[in-house]
Amino acid sequence: MNVVVCVKQVPDTTAEKRLDANLRLDRASVDNIINPFDEYAIEEGLRLQEAHGGEVTLLCMGTESAQETLRKGLAMGADRGVLVTDPALAGSDAWATSYVLAQALKRMSYDVILCGMQTTDSGTAQVPGGVAEFLGLPQLTWANKVEISDGKATIQRQSDAGYDVVEAPLPVVISVIKGINEPRYPSLKGIMQARRKELQIWSLGDLGISQGMVGVLGAKTKVLGYSRPAPRAKGQLIQENSQAAATMIADFLAQAKVL
Amino acid sequence: MYRLTDEQRMLQAVVRELAQEKIAPRAAEIDDKAEYPWDIKELLVRQDLLALPFPEKYGGTGSDLVTFYLVVEEIARVCASSSLIVAVQALGSFPILIAGTETQKQRYFPNLASGDWLAAFALTEPGAGSDAAAMKTRAVLDGDHYILNGSKCFITNAGIAQVYSVFAMTDPSKGVKGISAFIVDADSPGFRLGKIEHKMGIRGSQTGELVFDNCIVPAGNLLGNEGDGFKIAMMTLDKSRPGVGAQAVGIAQGALDYAARYAKERIQFGAPIASLQAIQFMLADMAMQVEAARCLVYEAAARVDAGEKGITMSSAMAKCFAGDVAMRVTTDALQVLGGWGNFEIRISQFEI
Known part of the structure; x- marks a missing residue:
């Protein structure tokens, strides 16, 4: 069974992010890491491989520097990597990203396509669904458990109230949530092997995609402006004895319609 | 570089x-x-x-x-x-x-x-620290094996390791040239763990005494030739000293991390103490010393890697400098913590 894991390079979550004059994320001035959600997807892919055999391939759309991100995934144990990179991709929105990944996937072998549920930079969570649509595949999103048997995938889909059990026939796109597993740390031998693993670089030309479909030209969404989130209001401090405090907290929760 | x-x-x-x-x-x-x-x-x-x-x-x-x-x-x-x-x-x-x-x-x-076995290095004796020629542990060839008698002290991994590199005198008349090196298995007859030391720091690493009481070591476990021991020990130390330096750099960096974090969180006079120049100078000095030590350590390691000659001095300088930096920086880190430093187990744990 072959698995393709979609991964993205994002700014370090602890870095202060800035937007450039075009209101696009300034990626050059910060340290970049693998999207933390994607680490869970890679781990899940490796576990599927351990259980069912086959290959795990990483697919990434990004700048040349995203090779580092792919190398880390290869160090975790993925077999090979594909980076789609092209200057014309700059400014691509979720629609274009989904389209490009789908076009790349058409040239790859997969039974399961795994994605992190969202990225920590733009955070739309739209790409897994977009990829499934472009490929005409079923999508199972927000999985906190994945099982593959008899040609179908069954997941526990996390919801506010608990989880739903959802299934779909293979091939399928699955997005996983944080906490579905504990991503492994690359071992030293894994890091050493990663250097020798195949990492292909594909351009838009290789995928037969015209420049007008992607990047700023092809974007269906436009960022008009931005503002910082309002600072969090100060919490209310309760300094009473435990009985009185409990009553006040209960009243507060009832008022907020939590209880 | x-x-x-x-x-x-x-x-x-x-x-x-x-x-x-x-x-x-x-x-x-x-x-x-x-x-x-x-x-x-x-x-x-x-x-x-x-x-x-x-x-x-x-x-x-x-x-x-x-x-x-x-x-x-x-x-x-x-x-x-x-x-x-x-x-x-x-x-x-x-x-x-x-x-x-x-x-x-x-x-x-x-x-x-594979990590199934752990190793240890046994050179030091109560009366032979820097003065290797004063070594009292004897090894005498007896047929197809050596018989070792004596003791070693301050041995890291004593009682934990399966494999010990042990140095013993095969010919005391030759001074350091009479020292030989042996591989001693933990289960060798006549080999036992002596006293385990109680330490002020690095307490999770076991340090203790090794006792050789007519300990039998196969002749095939001699390293090199008889008399090569001192040279082997010195070559080992040339390679390993930057490692002690790296450990010291890590300890110092950890203490600096802690102090810097504390300084940003500790509010006095309405602002984090990190905004006070007295604290800033200390943290800057600490960072500078750690970085200088790091440079010496990796430079020495790179020289050993490159197979350069005369590495003893740079290896020793790296270890000494980094060790001194770790002492100073951990002390300064305690000062940044003020009275709380006395109660902060994490910093005292960094002290060597």
Whole structure:
């Protein structure tokens, strides 16, 4: 069974992010890491491989520097990597990203396509669904458990109230949530092997995609402006004895319609 | 000048993350209880970090010293005791790497590289610290084996290791040239663990005495020739001193991290104390010293890796300077913490 894991390079979550004059994320001035959600997807892919055999391939759309991100995934144990990179991709929105990944996937072998549920930079969570649509595949999103048997995938889909059990026939796109597993740390031998693993670089030309479909030209969404989130209001401090405090907290929760 | 490769940077980042997430939360407890952290040892084994010094053909990673000491530094940054698990595996194995025969390497390296066995280095005696010629432990050839008598002290991994590189006099009339090196298995007849030391720091790493009471060691476990021991020991120390330096850099960096974080959080006179120039000067001085020590350590390691001659001096300078920096920086870190420093177990644990 072959698995393709979609991964993205994002700014370090602890870095202060800035937007450039075009209101696009300034990626050059910060340290970049693998999207933390994607680490869970890679781990899940490796576990599927351990259980069912086959290959795990990483697919990434990004700048040349995203090779580092792919190398880390290869160090975790993925077999090979594909980076789609092209200057014309700059400014691509979720629609274009989904389209490009789908076009790349058409040239790859997969039974399961795994994605992190969202990225920590733009955070739309739209790409897994977009990829499934472009490929005409079923999508199972927000999985906190994945099982593959008899040609179908069954997941526990996390919801506010608990989880739903959802299934779909293979091939399928699955997005996983944080906490579905504990991503492994690359071992030293894994890091050493990663250097020798195949990492292909594909351009838009290789995928037969015209420049007008992607990047700023092809974007269906436009960022008009931005503002910082309002600072969090100060919490209310309760300094009473435990009985009185409990009553006040209960009243507060009832008022907020939590209880 | 040393420069890190992409691979070394990735390893450094991975070990930093591993140390922060898995080792740091255990550090205070390890120090408190003064127990060897077997769980951390298993974690390091899983990550291949005990395989570092061994050639690939024996199951190791054949890593150079710069790579190796990056790992030691990152672990020491959160837990000095845990960093010794990695460092001493090499210290105890370097004599075999330097002077071992193919048969000896085949017998010991696969089990050491896999972490199934641990190693130790036994040179020091109560009356023979720097003065190796004063060594009292004797080895006498008797047919197909040597008989060892005497004792060694301050041995890291005493009672924990399966494999000991032991130095003993085969010809006391020749001074240091009468010293020979042996590989001693933990289960050798007449070999036992003596007193376990109670230490002020690095308490999760076991340090103790080794006793040789008519200990029988096969003649095939002699390293090199009789009389090569001192040379083997000195070559081992040339390679391992920057590792002690890396450990010291890690300890100092960890203390600096802690002090800097505290200074940003501690509010006095309505602002974090990090906004006070007196504190800023201290933190800047600490950072400068740590970085200078780091440069010396990796420069020395890179020289050893490059096979340069005359590495003893740079190796010794790196160890000495980094050790002194660790002492000063941990003391300064305590000062930044003010009165709380007296109660902060994490800082005192950094002290060597």
